[in-house]
Amino acid sequence: MRIATWNVNSLKVRLPRVEEWIDYAQPDVLCLQETKLADSAFPGLAFEALGYEAAHHGEGRWNGVAVLSRVGLTDVVDGFDDDDEPDPQARLLWATCGGVRVASVYVPNGRALDDDHYAYKLDWLARLRRNLERAHDPAEPLVVAGDWNIAPADDDVWDPAAFEGATHVSPAEREALGALVDWGLHDSFRRCHDEGGLFSWWDYRAGNFHKKKGMRIDLLMASTPVADAVTFALIDRQARKGSQPSDHAPVLIDVDLPAREGADR
DNA sequence: ATGGTAGCGGAGCTA
Numbered sequence: 690m691r692i693a694t695w696n697v698n699s700l701k702v703r704l705p706r707v708e709e710w711i712d713y714a715q716p717d718v719l720c721l722q723e724t725k726l727a728d729s730a731f732p733g734l735a736f737e738a739l740g741y742e743a744a745h746h747g748e749g750r751w752n753g754v755a756v757l758s759r760v761g762l763t764d765v766v767d768g769f770d771d772d773d774e775p776d777p778q779a780r781l782l783w784a785t786c787g788g789v790r791v792a793s794v795y796v797p798n799g800r801a802l803d804d805d806h807y808a809y810k811l812d813w814l815a816r817l818r819r820n821l822e823r824a825h826d827p828a829e830p831l832v833v834a835g836d837w838n839i840a841p842a843d844d845d846v847w848d849p850a851a852f853e854g855a856t857h858v859s860p861a862e863r864e865a866l867g868a869l870v871d872w873g874l875h876d877s878f879r880r881c882h883d884e885g886g887l888f889s890w891w892d893y894r895a896g897n898f899h900k901k902k903g904m905r906i907d908l909l910m911a912s913t914p915v916a917d918a919v920t921f922a923l924i925d926r927q928a929r930k931g932s933q934p935s936d937h938a939p940v941l942i943d944v945d946l947p948a949r950e951g952a953d954r
Numbered sequence: 955a956t957g958g959t960a961g962c963g964g965a966g967c968t969a
Contacts (some may be wrong), residue, residue, distance in 0.1 A: 698969085699961055723969090725961075750962060751969095798969060838969095892969085894958035936960075936969080 690760060690787055690946060692718045694834035694907055695928075695939035696795070696890070700724040700753070703935055704732055710928055711739055716941060717760045718786045720793035720834040724753035731755065746782040753779050754795050754835070760787030769816060770824040780813070788949045789915065790825065794835035799856035807856060810838070814865035818872060827873025830946060831912040836890075836937065838906055839866050841876055844885025845905035857904060866910075875916035877909045877942050882922060889924050890937045898929055907940045918944040 693716040697703040700721065711719065724731065724747055731745040742762040747753035756762065766783040768776045780795045794817070799810040817833075825831055839862045843849040852858045870876075878887075888903025897903065911919070921943040929938040 702961070723961095751967095800969085892958080893960050896958085933960095 690717045690789070691715065691941055691943050692720075692789070692791070692832055692834065692909060693939050693941035694720040694722070694793070694836075694909055696722040696836040696907060696935060696937035698723050698725075698935045698937065700726055700732070700755070701730070702933060704735060706928065706931075706933065706935070708735065708739065710925070710939060711736075711741075711757075714925065714939065714941065717758065718789070718791055719757040720791065721755040721757070722753075722793060722795040722836045723751075724755055725749075725751060726753050744782060744784050746779045748777075748779040751778070752795055754782045754793040756782055756784045756786065756791055756793050758784065758786035758791075762786055769820045771816070771820050773816070776813075781817070788830060788946065788952060790829060790831040792831075792833040792835070794833055794837065796836065796838045798838050799862070801856055802854060802859055810856075811861055811865055814862070814868075818865075818868050821869065821872055821874075827912050828914065829912060830914045831874075832877070832909055832915055833869075833874060833911075834909040836906060837866065837908045837910075839863065839908075840904045840906055841866060841908070842885075845888070847886070847888065847902040847904070857906060869910060873912055874910040875913065877911040877916045877919050878905075878922045878924075878940060880916055880919040880922065881942075887924055888938075889940050891929065893936050907937055909940060909942050911942070911944075915944050915946070918946050920945050
């Protein structure tokens, strides 16, 4: 099973690139972030034509997440799977696809360490951890895939010195991600690649993509049954090139999961 | 020189 994640930065603008990418990358499950669409504007028919079921959780101008699947899509939950107040921002969507519990996540940016949005980011990550503890078991096949807005380690950014005192690399954010690792999630891309300098996001400005000034912030955080089954992982830099690219590249993993009893396919 | 670009929406905010 091929599972992918891509922050598309407006699905309205990016739909042709997404259709093109699906055609050649052939993901079984694709998590999208920053669709920037209301649910009523989600192009479900375009994906149906490609053989995918889809669930979308949007709010309009900002945020918005989706899960596309050609291996089944059931038990959809918008936002946190808990009993607390619903998140007013559309940043999380759960679905079960081909026997794997999948979440598409768009973690708050944080902006700066002294910004209220940074505290919100840490609170949001803590709530995600509580959600996992409450509703899930790390022994089950599970992937939380998306734009985490966190570079897990210094070799996930082009120049650690340039990020001194900045968000995305702060100890508190990395500890919040570490709490999810402690619960039982693994940075599945790292099962196939241990070298630094592999990025999934590059600022549109100042030619940063061509200067190789990026960060690896798009992560497929997988439970042990999935992480142990990873056979291949890739960041598709080609998708960051060409006409009207997103500022993020898609990231994918291939997992060789044991056949399920009673599976559709 | 604190720059630069993209998207949304139609000015300023967000990233």
